[in-house]
Amino acid sequence: MALPNSKESPQPLGRIVMGVKDWIGRLGEVWVDAQVVEIKRRNAPTQFLTLRDRMADISAQVTTTSLVLDSAGPVPEGSRVVARLKARVWERNTSLSFECLELHVAGEGRLLAQLEQLKRKLQAEGLFDPLRKKRLPMLPRVIGLVTGRDSDAERDVLTNIERRWPAAQVRVEHALVQGVNAAESVMTALAKLDGDPHVDVIIIARGGGSMEDLLPFSDEGLVRAVARATTPVVSAIGHEPDTPIVDFVADVRASTPTDAAKRVVPDVAQELGIVDDLRRRLRQAVVGRLDREQRQLDEVRSRPVLVDPTSAFDAHYERLGFLRHRLRTTIESRLRDDQADVARLLAGVRAMSPMRTLERGYAVLVADDHRTVSSVADAATGQRVHAHLSDGELTLDVADITERSRHG
Known part of the structure; x- marks a missing residue:
């Protein structure tokens, strides 16, 4: 029933707001058919949804509890739902809100919810x-x-x-x-x-x-x-x-x-193209490898030691000739030194040799029994002795023995 009002006798704003709130309250709980546009889940008891009319471009913000939302099962955004709503007016700012007391997925949305439940079950x-999936065979x-x-x-x-x-x-x-x-x-x-x-x-x-x-x-x-x-x-x-x-x-x-x-x-055409490309690349690789090996072979063959294998011996020949010369010089020098030593030793030996004494006119007397006669006492008159001279031997008979004083 409309409240009496005029410019001269206006109604208080609060009374009007409370009247609207009272009228909305008498509306009670209403079942609505709508589509879920958005769900804002929070880590709190109160959750927020946006519902939209399925035919008209009209939407409303709806609050509900986590229990109501979870009881509805999976509610994909875009699914059709049947909701039991209660309208409320907040007198402080006259805002209109809806509280969802019960929620059910309907029509295709219900089917989607069932499929979502099965999907979650199988996924669990x-x-x-991905680890259990098998690889396809190549051919x-x-x-x-x-x-x-x-x-x-x-x-x-x-x-x-x-x-x-x-x-x-x-x-x-x-x-x-x-x-x-x-x-x-x-x-x-x-x-x-x-x-x-x-x-x-x-x-x-x-x-x-x-x-x-x-x-x-x-x-x-x-x-x-x-x-x-x-x-x-x-x-x-x-x-x-x-x-x-x-x-x-x-x-x-x-x-x-x-x-x-x-x-x-x-694709056989694609695979043949790949084979042709691999053949081409293989051919290029082989030709390239052969070219590199040929260049290396040419470099090796161009080295002096292979162009003239005996050239490597030239330096050795020179060193060998030098060593031979040193060896010959050393041998000759050593021989001269040895010859000089031999000559010196030979001169010493010859100086002390009995032959040199014999050459100076001395003789060595030897009896028939090959005993050396070095004293008149070793001989007797009539005894035959042999006188060894530097150039021969004389056979002598002792005719007379004259003894000489040692101090005379």
């Missing part, structure tokens, strides 16, 4: 760990393909594999890729290919679609089957914005089926 188990013997029959994804994969590597072998296992039985069908096809020892890599391919169309590839059973596979698995589901959970557990995620074909086989 380590199924998304697989047989490529396994799980896809829908006569689908665009099948044609894209086969066409691009044929174009990139014509010799590649592909084993196709068709499966349902949409509907309630799709996950089970894909799991069956995956098990067949994973059990084939000749299959080196498996592609799971499907074209783009709505989130509901791609739900089978977020099925927990299929995701765990991909994680258990011993053969490397490439996930090629949808297009770049599409991220089913199987993309996180697969060994390699391809943005499209065409991209999957590029990842499992090399």
